[in-house]
Amino acid sequence: MKKYLHIVIIEDEAATARNLEYILKEINPEIQIVKTLPSIAEAVDWFRLNNSVYNLIFSDIRLSDGLSFEIFRQVSIKKPVIFVTAYNDYAIEAFRNNGIDYVLKPFDGEEIQRTLLKYDTLIADDSKNGQDKTEFLLKELQYTTRQYKKSFLIHYCGRLIPVDAAKINWFHTANEIVYAHMADGRQYVMEYTLEQLEHELDPTLFFRANRQFIINKNSVDAVEYFFNGRLLVKIHPLPQEQILVSKAKAMHFRKWLDQ
Known part of the structure; x- marks a missing residue:
């Protein structure tokens, strides 16, 4: 070098x-x-x-x-x-x-x-x-040039079902398990980590909000200012936990939404 x-x-x-x-x-x-x-x-x-x-x-x-x-x-x-x-x-x-x-x-x-x-x-x-x-x-x-995932083949109730990536509203990790959440409230267990999904998903559509959540732009209902420069994101369907974007990521997040 x-x-x-x-x-x-x-x-x-x-x-x-x-x-x-x-x-x-x-x-x-x-x-x-x-x-x-x-x-x-x-x-x-x-x-x-x-x-x-x-x-x-x-x-x-x-x-x-x-x-x-x-x-x-x-x-x-x-x-x-x-x-x-x-x-x-x-x-x-x-x-x-x-x-x-x-x-x-x-x-x-x-x-x-x-x-x-x-x-x-x-x-x-x-x-x-x-x-x-x-x-x-x-x-x-x-x-x-990176090619992004268009769909996932997911194990569900003893079957394999194809799920359109763009129709997944958000991904969430809990107890080292990653779940994909749909608009109708269904959730699927994913065979990926959030880190793997972050590289597999189209960044114009999905954003890694924090360590627990990756969210779909089309699921965002509103964004509110939160304590210490962070942003509180309201999405649907509403998760049990609050989704907070750090101050360091806030500008990038706002720019991502404003395309």
């Missing part, structure tokens, strides 16, 4: 930007975060004046004032970009805007370390020109 790496972060969620910076420094204390840019407008202004003081960009795609691709249309940026986003429907366009990798939120240190190693491998290989790298990444995308 390159010892001296100067990185720009484009991210409108301050908590996510801080988390990414922390992970990067944990991986390599020599990494320098040159600038964190929260919007298209600020990024365009900054890159016009500072287009040679960094090696790599980590960029969200959906920002508060539009898609980050607009930055690359307004400013000529030659440095590679790693896109970090909750959505996988922009992968092709990302690779056509200097993208060398595409990391889906929520990310962890292992994923960030993997993408930095990929950066080292691709950038160090001077035998590949820009077009070659783009073609290579587009081919690789066919194998790496």
